[in-house]
Amino acid sequence: DIQMTQSPSSLSASVGDRVTITCRASQSISSYLNWYHQKPGKAPELLIYVASTLQSGVPSRFSGGGSGTDFTLTISSLQPEDFATYYCQQSYSTPYTFGQGTKLEIK
Amino acid sequence: QVQLQESGPGLVKPSETLSLTCTVSGVSISSYYWTWIRQPPGKGLEWTGHIYISGSPSYNPSLESRVTISLDTSKNQFSLKLSSVTAADTAVYYCARLRNGGANRAFDIWGQGAMVTVSS
Numbered sequence: 001d002i003q004m005t006q007s008p009s010s011l012s013a014s015v016g017d018r019v020t021i022t023c024r025a026s027q028s029i030s031s032y033l034n035w036y037h038q039k040p041g042k043a044p045e046l047l048i049y050v051a052s053t054l055q056s057g058v059p060s061r062f063s064g065g066g067s068g069t070d071f072t073l074t075i076s077s078l079q080p081e082d083f084a085t086y087y088c089q090q091s092y093s094t095p096y097t098f099g100q101g102t103k104l105e106i107k
Numbered sequence: 108q109v110q111l112q113e114s115g116p117g118l119v120k121p122s123e124t125l126s127l128t129c130t131v132s133g134v135s136i137s138s139y140y141w142t143w144i145r146q147p148p149g150k151g152l153e154w155t156g157h158i159y160i161s162g163s164p165s166y167n168p169s170l171e172s173r174v175t176i177s178l179d180t181s182k183n184q185f186s187l188k189l190s191s192v193t194a195a196d197t198a199v200y201y202c203a204r205l206r207n208g209g210a211n212r213a214f215d216i217w218g219q220g221a222m223v224t225v226s227s
Contacts, residue, residue: 043220044216046213
């Protein structure tokens with residue numbers, strides 16, 4: 001199985017801050033990398049696919065980058081609704097696997 | 108608008124079979140791949156498997172001996188069965204659409220989730 005490792009596991013930030021979350025795959029996954037966020041008690045929502053393509057309706061303050069084994073998710077200016085848990089997920093091969101999550105909290 | 112809704116018992120006894128159904132509206136289930144993903148309380152996400160109208164389902168090897176995913180095109184539903192459950196199978200179970208287009212492969216639409224507790 002491909003292991004996905006996110007850092008940090010948790011992050012405190014303020015509204016308006018720029019934050020970056022990283023995700024590392026245990027082997028090369030080309031650009032088969034997706035990002036989701038999940039708010040408490042809700043289902044995850046797709047934010048970015050193919051490492052850097054915004055899902056329809058996702059604000060442009062979200063951006064993704066990387067290829068191979070190292071990937072990033074950046075939020076350029078945090079909004080109150082962005083405080084959630086973020087997951088990366090590889091779709092390169094089954095079993096599809098997720099990172100352990102990054103909890104983004106209000107400072 | 109595509110919507111998914113999980114249904115099934117919220118409590119299952121140890122060693123019995125967990126059964127959930129996902130009802131899809133707004134699109135034919137014959138047109139996409141469909142998947143189940145679970146999340147134990149306070150933990151991360153685990154892909155259990157997916158199915159398409161043609162071909163065999165694909166399952167997570169960690170569950171493969173116990174899991175079955177099937178389609179009912181007449182009802183536009185797909186189902187999950189997990190046998191011989193233990194407390195470790197207690198989780199929120201999400202059904203989701205797997206948009207399968209090469210590198211665009213992603214879980215793009217999710218149900219709200221169904222909490223299933225395994226307990227006697």
